[in-house]
Amino acid sequence: xxxxxxxxxxxxxxxxxxxxxxxxxxxxxxxxxxxxxxxxxxxxxxxxxxxxxxxxxxxxxxxxxxxxxxxxxxxxxxxxxxxxxxxxxxxxxxxxxxxxxxxxxxxxxxxxxxxxxxxxxxxxxxxxxxxxxxxxxxxxxxxxxxxxxxxxxxxxxxxxxxxxxxxxxxxxxxxxxxxxxxxxxxxxxxxxxxxxxxxxxxxxxxxxxxxxxxxxxxxxxxxxxxxxxxxxxxxxxxxxxxxxx
Numbered sequence: 001x002x003x004x005x006x007x008x009x010x011x012x013x014x015x016x017x018x019x020x021x022x023x024x025x026x027x028x029x030x031x032x033x034x035x036x037x038x039x040x041x042x043x044x045x046x047x048x049x050x051x052x053x054x055x056x057x058x059x060x061x062x063x064x065x066x067x068x069x070x071x072x073x074x075x076x077x078x079x080x081x082x083x084x085x086x087x088x089x090x091x092x093x094x095x096x097x098x099x100x101x102x103x104x105x106x107x108x109x110x111x112x113x114x115x116x117x118x119x120x121x122x123x124x125x126x127x128x129x130x131x132x133x134x135x136x137x138x139x140x141x142x143x144x145x146x147x148x149x150x151x152x153x154x155x156x157x158x159x160x161x162x163x164x165x166x167x168x169x170x171x172x173x174x175x176x177x178x179x180x181x182x183x184x185x186x187x188x189x190x191x192x193x194x195x196x197x198x199x200x201x202x203x204x205x206x207x208x209x210x211x212x213x214x215x216x217x218x219x220x221x222x223x224x225x226x227x228x229x230x231x232x233x234x235x236x237x238x239x240x241x242x243x244x245x
Contacts, residue, residue, distance in 0.1 A: 008033075008058075008081060010074050016065050020077055021058040026146050026175070031134055032087065034059050035211045037077065040085040046076055054210050056134045056144070091211045095239040096178070096193045098127065098169050098216040099224035104192040107161075111171070111188050114154045123218060125149050126169075126190060131176055131214045141180035141198020141206050145214060148176045156186035164189045167196065169216065178214075191216070194227035195238040207238070 011019040020037060023030040038054045041061070048068025053060040063073055100108060100123045112119045131145035148171055156172040163182045164170070170177050172187035179185065180198040193216070197208055208214070219227070227237040 008077075010077065012070070013060060016063060018061045018063065018070060018073055018077070019058050020061065020081075023057045026056050026134065028132060028146070030057050031132070031146075031211065033081075036085045036087050037080055038210075039087055039089075040080045041076075046073060049073070054135060055137070087211065091213055092209070093130075093213045093215065093241040094208055095215050095217050095241070096195045097219045097224065097227050097237055098191045098193045099219050099221055100127075100191040101221050101224075104165075104168075104221075104224065105190050106164075107188040108190050111152065111154055111190060115151055117151065122152065122190065125152055126171070126176075127216050127218045129215075131216075133208055133210055133212045133214060135210055136206060139179065139181050139183060140200070141178075143178045143180075143197055143208060143214075145176040145178070148174060154188060157188075158186075160184035160186050161189075165192060167193050169193055192224070194224055194231050195236070196231055207236075 009021040011021060013019050022033045034054050034057065038052050038059050041049065041052055046068055048064040049061060050064055051062040053062070061073060099105070105123070108119050108122050112122050115122065117125065126149075129147055129149050131147040134144050134146050136143055152171055153174040154172060161184065163184050164179060166180060166182050168179045168189045169191040170179055170185060170187035170189050177187065178193060178197050179187070180196070198206055231237055
């Protein structure tokens with residue numbers, strides 16, 4: 001349920017950051033406003049603006065208070081928001097291969113038990129949806145995705161499971177994610193993608209941007225292994241298209 005506001009709240013975070021808060025829920029309308037402001041400030045940043053950090057519902061602006069004072073930055077934000085800025089470009093639609101077979105979809109049986117679906121239905125439902133990248137956070141390149149079908153909206157575990165492999169595709173708490181580095185998690189691992197969303201050696205370490213869309217294409221283990229080998233020598237396996245607005 002959306003809770004957009006006509007005028008965002010401006011909240012100080014310490015002495016050198018301003019948070020522009022547009023709402024309190026995970027909602028595409030709110031996200032569009034966050035990302036539109038992010039685009040506008042990126043295209044014409046005031047001197048002293050150091051970093052912009054978009055989240056589900058807000059944009060954090062880090063600034064140098066010796067160069068840019070808080071009220072000047074706040075007034076720029078108010079002016080841009082009042083002008084109803086729009087996204088600078090069309091979001092990209094990414095198709096990521098995903099292997100749901102063993103050993104990659106190691107928690108599918110548990111998801112099936114919790115949802116009352118068959119294992120095949122879990123896979124078909126997950127692969128049949130289109131997901132929106134709301135933000136990165138928690139770990140390098142960890143992409144938080146909205147758009148998980150309600151039938152797969154299982155709560156996160158009460159305690160973390162052992163570390164999953166890199167590039168795990170996970171669900172939990174009504175969201176989906178691609179987890180780029182191994183770590184313990186309360187999410188459920190239902191697959192893995194050979195596409196590396198995060199690769200620090202690349203010029204563009206994170207090639208998927210906030211506001212982009214993702215679809216998962218089911219592949220078998222042999223195809224997954226072959227695509228992983230292609231990624232290892234620098235050949236991207238994610239397919240890029242243009243999303244409809």
